[in-house]
Amino acid sequence: MNINTDLLHAHQLHARLTGTYKPEAMAHISPIYQTSTYVLEDFDSAVYLNQHVDEGFVYTRFGSPNCDELEKKIAHLEHAEAAISLASGLGAISTAVLSIVKAGDHVVFGDVIYGCSYTLFAKVLSRLGVTYTRVDTSNVQAVADAIQPNTSLVYVETPANPTLKISDIAAISEVVHQHEGITLIVDSTFASPYLQNPLDLGADLVVHSATKYLCGHGTVTAGVVAGSKERIDRCRMPYLQCFGAVLDPFAAWLLMQGMKTLGVRMERHCSNAMKVAQYLEKHPKVDRVYYPGLESHPTHEIAKKQMHNGYGGMMSVDIKGGMDAVRKVMNNMKVFSLATSLGNVDSLIQHSPSMSHFDMSPEERYAASIFDGQVRLSIGIEDVDDLIEDLEQALKLV
Numbered sequence: 001m002n003i004n005t006d007l008l009h010a011h012q013l014h015a016r017l018t019g020t021y022k023p024e025a026m027a028h029i030s031p032i033y034q035t036s037t038y039v040l041e042d043f044d045s046a047v048y049l050n051q052h053v054d055e056g057f058v059y060t061r062f063g064s065p066n067c068d069e070l071e072k073k074i075a076h077l078e079h080a081e082a083a084i085s086l087a088s089g090l091g092a093i094s095t096a097v098l099s100i101v102k103a104g105d106h107v108v109f110g111d112v113i114y115g116c117s118y119t120l121f122a123k124v125l126s127r128l129g130v131t132y133t134r135v136d137t138s139n140v141q142a143v144a145d146a147i148q149p150n151t152s153l154v155y156v157e158t159p160a161n162p163t164l165k166i167s168d169i170a171a172i173s174e175v176v177h178q179h180e181g182i183t184l185i186v187d188s189t190f191a192s193p194y195l196q197n198p199l200d201l202g203a204d205l206v207v208h209s210a211t212k213y214l215c216g217h218g219t220v221t222a223g224v225v226a227g228s229k230e231r232i233d234r235c236r237m238p239y240l241q242c243f244g245a246v247l248d249p250f251a252a253w254l255l256m257q258g259m260k261t262l263g264v265r266m267e268r269h270c271s272n273a274m275k276v277a278q279y280l281e282k283h284p285k286v287d288r289v290y291y292p293g294l295e296s297h298p299t300h301e302i303a304k305k306q307m308h309n310g311y312g313g314m315m316s317v318d319i320k321g322g323m324d325a326v327r328k329v330m331n332n333m334k335v336f337s338l339a340t341s342l343g344n345v346d347s348l349i350q351h352s353p354s355m356s357h358f359d360m361s362p363e364e365r366y367a368a369s370i371f372d373g374q375v376r377l378s379i380g381i382e383d384v385d386d387l388i389e390d391l392e393q394a395l396k397l398v
């Protein structure tokens with residue numbers, strides 16, 4: 001099937017698809033299994049299932065029908081053997097990363113990545129004996145040069161939060177896989193499976209903050225990891241088991257509803273964002289627009305090659321006049337909400353240096369083109385003329 005059909009029907013439990021006319025399969029929308037534990041048939045099946053937790057349901061931290069359904073769908077959409085769902089994007093990222101690195105290892109990651117992912121490497125794992133090198137991952141040679149004999153992980157976010165820098169996944173995969181024992185993880189949150197499939201380009205694991213486009217409505221925090229069965233099994237056991245970032249069944253259920261409309265939402269996010277980016281690029285109060293769909297974007301060519309169906313709904317904008325101008329704009333938006341997060345149906349505006357990327361030092365931020373006068377826009381699916389009008393009236397005030 002094609003992706004918009006898959007978004008609705010792939011791995012849906014219901015009877016028409018499975019041919020099983022039991023009550024749980026006959027429900028058109030799967031029920032929510034809001035239970036922490038499962039009643040087991042007898043002593044022997046209890047013993048068996050506790051050792052084979054992927055063959056049934058025992059306890060919700062080990063798996064639930066709602067998470068199972070979601071994970072099969074994510075695996076399908078990311079062309080993966082398996083997937084695992086977790087309680088947040090960072091739950092997914094930290095679980096995936098901890099399933100790979102150990103004390104004494106070295107990690108290479110991008111100079112522009114989501115702020116808390118940076119914190120995980122720079123402030124948490126560094127305390128546990130994992131060293132790191134930050135590089136411009138849009139420069140494949142820089143990635144190659146950063147690899148050391150003890151490197152076990154290369155971590156790339158593309159499009160990168162918040163400057164939308166694009167890294168060439170296929171070229172990086174080639175470099176990484178010349179070495180034995182290095183895993184390539186790609187955070188594909190900004191693209192969603194509708195615009196990009198990193199595993200097809202050679203990544204070993206793809207991670208998403210499902211809080212964003214996959215959910216689409218700002219109603220849950222969730223994360224997913226997809227890849228080979230062997231790698232996903234390792235994420236589950238012992239890492240999800242022990243760190244316990246399990247996704248709640250209700251959140252998994254909400255995600256299943258949200259994902260059905262991913263295609264139609266992304267089409268509108270992409271077309272609205274392109275129009276807003278073109279408008280802002282010509283605006284006299286704007287220094288620079290970071291949107292990978294614009295030909296002026298330094299990594300537009302890689303985006304064109306690597307992404308499909310569009311360039312996404314995210315952009316950053318340098319406003320002339322620095323922080324004072326940003327304050328005026330953000331305080332006067334009428335349609336955009338002043339909120340962090342992204343990928344919701346409605347438009348959001350945030351200040352990356354003080355919100356999503358507050359944990360980086362000013363020097364690290366400036367080197368990564370995250371400037372004080374920069375706002376990040378998550379373009380929603382409203383009528384685009386209203387979004388442009390909202391930006392117009394707020395920019396008039398600076």
Ligand SMILES: *Cc1c(COP(=O)(O)O)cnc(C)c1O
Nearest residue numbers: 088089090114161189209211222
């Ligand atoms: C938001 C975000 C995360 C973290 O996800 P949470 O669901 O907030 O834990 C990770 N990566 C990127 C690119 C993000 O935008």
